[in-house]
Amino acid sequence: MSLVVEAKGLKKYYDGVKAVDGLDLEIGEGEIYGLLGPNGAGKTTTILILLGLTEPTAGEVKVLGYNPAREPLKVKRLTGYLPENLGFYDDLSARENLLYTAYLNRIPEREAKKRVAEVLEIVGLSDVAERRVGAFSRGMRQRLGIADVLLKDPKFVILDEPTSGIDPEGAQQILEMIVRLREEKGMTIMLSSHLLHQVQRICDRVGIIHQGKLVAQGSVGELGAVVEEGQHLFEVRASRVDEALLDTLRGIEGVTSVEVEGDLIRVKATEDVRPRIARAVIESGAELVELKGHTYTLEEIYLRYFQE
Amino acid sequence: MNAVFWKELADHLGSKRFVIFFFLILIVGGASAYLAAQALFGQETESEYIYLRLFTVSGGGLPSFLGFLAFFGPLIGVVLGFDAINSEFNRGTVSRVLSQPIYRDWWINGKFLAGLTALGIAVASIILIIVGLGLYILGFPPGGAEISRAAMFFVISVVYLGFWLSLGILFSIVFRQTATSALASIALWLFFTLFLYMLAGLIADQVAPIKPGVSADVFAKHESIRDLVLRFSPVALYEEATTAILIPSYRGLGIAALLQEATIPTSPLPLGQSLLIVWPQLVGLVALTSVCFAISYVIFMRREIRST
Ligand SMILES: Nc1ncnc2c1ncn2[C@@H]1O[C@H](COP(=O)(O)OP(=O)(O)OP(=O)(O)O)[C@@H](O)[C@H]1O
């Protein structure tokens, strides 16, 4: 698998502010990669560096084999970018806006018209093609932005917060569109977001970025494991909780920690120890009210990184 | 760059501000030429180049067309440029445009050429209308020499307006707010059209005060210092250049030329000679334009493209 993005030790400082601070990033061909992080984490800055729209203070970047600072045009010919604050020429129609993009890409007129009609069809805006973009809703603009990205038939697409400010149904449509693009056209896609459950659904891999550093990276499943270093978490409710029970639980083979929170006992272990927990509770004379395993959602993984 | 050029040109020609300014110069230019023609009517035997005098003669309280263009032309140039780049930032279109495979300097050049073409169209049509008016009132067609001088006048005027356009574009890059760049443009316009003249007089008075009974030397020095200061003003450069073109007997600035004129009967110079006289002024205007461009490039080439 060849790499679409290859970044090593990326840094971007704004007089004192470390927006990106030693970031390593690799994205393989055909991947959907999600960049996650709270506001101000450095997501947009990273994206700008990848596109040559800002120069890194230090570090090396290659996008599709080219250095975006030195050969920006080669990168931009092959890369589509949906900016986070998307703007159009409001007094031009949707079609005219797209035609302008097509001409900027030196697509000849006849071809351009055909392509514009095609991408408008893909994003479902054919009916309003002649309407002024100024009169478009947020969701329509966002879809028009995706049409704009698709015009040049990119190999690699970067979407900065593609679903922010969009209602759930619209967001759903956009996500489906993204997945379809990868399936039908084999595009590599990188998106940034803070809407975790969405990213979780469509991304092959995610990177969690915090204060300019990539604090974790991998598939959502892997990340869950990484968070707890391969541990399982079980939540136990018993009719009576005393020190003796806790000691027994601590003594179970494979258990690494036991914490009490109200009537809830959290047990961490390196393997599935549910039968042993159940037996320990019953042997202590108490009744087992509830015992359940816990798998991490991206939300929890994410929160864990940003709690400290 | 073609795509940028045609889009921007269409934007200009359809914009309210262009239409307003176009009709403003059309009305004032037409009126001043009409009054000039009335004043000149019946004198055609006395003076050659009567058509050119339509541009330079003032009548009925209105300034001559030349004076009007020298004074208001800058405003028109600046108005087409002052929001060229910062409005793209404010609308958020800059990220989309510059993530297409185009060079940043092409974008500026395309905008400049489109503005220049719009200005050219405006000036050319007004010159043609004035000549047409002259034909109607005077009743005979212009001669070949007059046509070539009028064409030269057109070229110099477009170069002059082009300087102001490039200044407007420079300000649109320096200032993020369109209101600030508009104010800065207007301030510089007032400085060059009004204050620099006062300043030049003031400096000359300081260095070589003219009191009753001073020698011709002091008088000459006073004038040359004034001229020297005015050399820095594009307005003065333009006035000089166009005066030499439109008044064929004009032999240049300064006391020497004045004295010469007094002794030698003035005969019109051939166009080539007039061009030689205005060559430095023309080069000066082009140089000032290049300076604006150079600064624009330096600032814009490495600027971060983030739409906020
Ligand atoms: N031009 C700038 N000058 C100074 N600091 C900047 C500049 N641009 C960004 N920053 C800072 O860099 C940091 C990273 O910003 P960035 O826009 O990359 O964050 P982000 O992850 O995209 O956040 P968001 O979710 O809000 O879009 C922030 O702390 C921001 O304040």
Ligand SMILES: [Mg+2]
């Ligand atoms: Mg951002």
